[in-house]
Amino acid sequence: MKALRFTAWKTKPSLQEVERPSPAPGEVLLKVAGAGACHSDVAVYDQFDESTVGPQLAPAYTLGHETAGWIEEVGEGVLGLTKGDAYLVYGPIGCGHCAACSRGQDTYCENAAQTPFLASGLGKDGGMAEYMTVPARNLIPLGDADPVAAAPLADAGLTPYHAIKLALDKLQGGGKTALVIGLGGLGQIAVQVLKATTAATVIATDMKPEAMELAGRRGAVTVSGGDAQAERIRELTGGRGVDAVFDFVGLTPTIQLAQKVVAKQGRITVVGIAGGPVQWDFYSNPYEAELTNTYWGTIEELHELAALYRDGHIEVDVTRFSLDHALEAYEHLEKGTLLGRAVVVPHPDAPAAATDAVREQVAMGV
Ligand code: NAD
Ligand code: ZN
Numbered sequence: 001m002k003a004l005r006f007t008a009w010k011t012k013p014s015l016q017e018v019e020r021p022s023p024a025p026g027e028v029l030l031k032v033a034g035a036g037a038c039h040s041d042v043a044v045y046d047q048f049d050e051s052t053v054g055p056q057l058a059p060a061y062t063l064g065h066e067t068a069g070w071i072e073e074v075g076e077g078v079l080g081l082t083k084g085d086a087y088l089v090y091g092p093i094g095c096g097h098c099a100a101c102s103r104g105q106d107t108y109c110e111n112a113a114q115t116p117f118l119a120s121g122l123g124k125d126g127g128m129a130e131y132m133t134v135p136a137r138n139l140i141p142l143g144d145a146d147p148v149a150a151a152p153l154a155d156a157g158l159t160p161y162h163a164i165k166l167a168l169d170k171l172q173g174g175g176k177t178a179l180v181i182g183l184g185g186l187g188q189i190a191v192q193v194l195k196a197t198t199a200a201t202v203i204a205t206d207m208k209p210e211a212m213e214l215a216g217r218r219g220a221v222t223v224s225g226g227d228a229q230a231e232r233i234r235e236l237t238g239g240r241g242v243d244a245v246f247d248f249v250g251l252t253p254t255i256q257l258a259q260k261v262v263a264k265q266g267r268i269t270v271v272g273i274a275g276g277p278v279q280w281d282f283y284s285n286p287y288e289a290e291l292t293n294t295y296w297g298t299i300e301e302l303h304e305l306a307a308l309y310r311d312g313h314i315e316v317d318v319t320r321f322s323l324d325h326a327l328e329a330y331e332h333l334e335k336g337t338l339l340g341r342a343v344v345v346p347h348p349d350a351p352a353a354a355t356d357a358v359r360e361q362v363a364m365g366v
Pocket of ligand 1: 043183205206249250254272296333336
């Protein structure tokens with residue numbers, strides 16, 4: 001079968017012929033419906049090396065940590081799963097038995113130093129292939145939802161959902177505001193999760209007018225960049241500042257913007273991994289404003305998010321690419337010419353059993 005493989009540090013992935021895997025005991029073989037291209041993959045193949053990240057991320061493996069598909073085969077000991085049913089894949093894979101893994105938070109596995117990989121598609125073969133194996137525990141049922149359109153929920157949805165859930169106490173009550181910086185794959189879903197789970201006014205910003213326009217259609221108040229940006233955002237909060245800021249970029253200027261507009265006792269969550277340093281001292285942030293980061297989410301949260309999606313609260317903006325054109329999906333991502341998420345579809349003719357409207361976006365530019 002074909003697979004998009006990351007084979008060496010600082011090297012673009014390449015399409016290769018590999019053997020179709022077989023499910024080990026406790027695993028299933030998934031026929032991949034869709035695998036989203038995440039900006040973190042660009043960091044994996046372009047920026048990281050053995051001196052910056054742990055051995056778990058070392059090549060070679062198949063990319064794709066944001067996947068959904070249909071059960072093709074079940075391994076020994078797997079109960080209650082039926083061939084053909086559609087599932088989302090919870091990517092992180094910890095030891096499975098520590099306190100963190102036991103609550104479904106494999107991202108913070110206490111035995112992570114000994115695990116051979118971080119996640120499906122991050123150290124272990126992922127979803128940019130015709131088939132992949134997945135531990136049965138990591139499957140979230142999609143019912144009759146289209147798994148191609150739903151695939152981005154596994155990361156572009158789960159990561160903002162987790163960040164927002166941890167900030168909910170800042171957004172309860174009347175007159176609260178949230179700010180979303182960066183309206184790409186993650187940011188567009190963040191806007192919708194905020195609208196679906198809080199009564200806060202959602203303010204959103206991006207460098208791309210079309211990304212702001214899309215967020216605006218979903219009820220966000222958009223503010224473009226420039227000198228007056230922080231002032232304009234503060235005005236929208238009645239001068240109090242923003243209760244919860246979510247930065248899906250993570251560069252110095254975006255975190256500085258967050259520091260300028262956050263309210264006293266507010267919260268800034270840096271989700272983007274650009275690594276921009278900022279100053280923090282007693283005087284740099286309003287009193288008791290929290291500044292934190294976040295990493296992916298839990299199995300339980302992915303069940304919650306899938307339920308929100310199936311109830312029609314979230315639309316995922318998908319541009320489809322065949323597996324043969326998977327590298328182009330990443331090229332678009334790097335150039336910023338996508339709106340929403342690029343999803344690689346290895347079996348374009350497979351019936352999706354779709355009941356959800358899939359918003360097809362045509363890749364712009366190139
Ligand atoms: P993306 O490329 O789809 O979207 C990024 C968006 O940010 C684009 O719309 C772009 O125009 C906008 N942007 C870039 N610079 C900006 C600036 N200075 N001001 C305003 N907007 C700006 O990327 P994505 O896949 O949505 O990922 C977003 C970030 O989140 C990446 O850094 C990615 O690595 C990271 N990420 C983190 C986690 C985590 O667990 N913490 C998980 C997944 C992705
Ligand atoms: Zn663990």
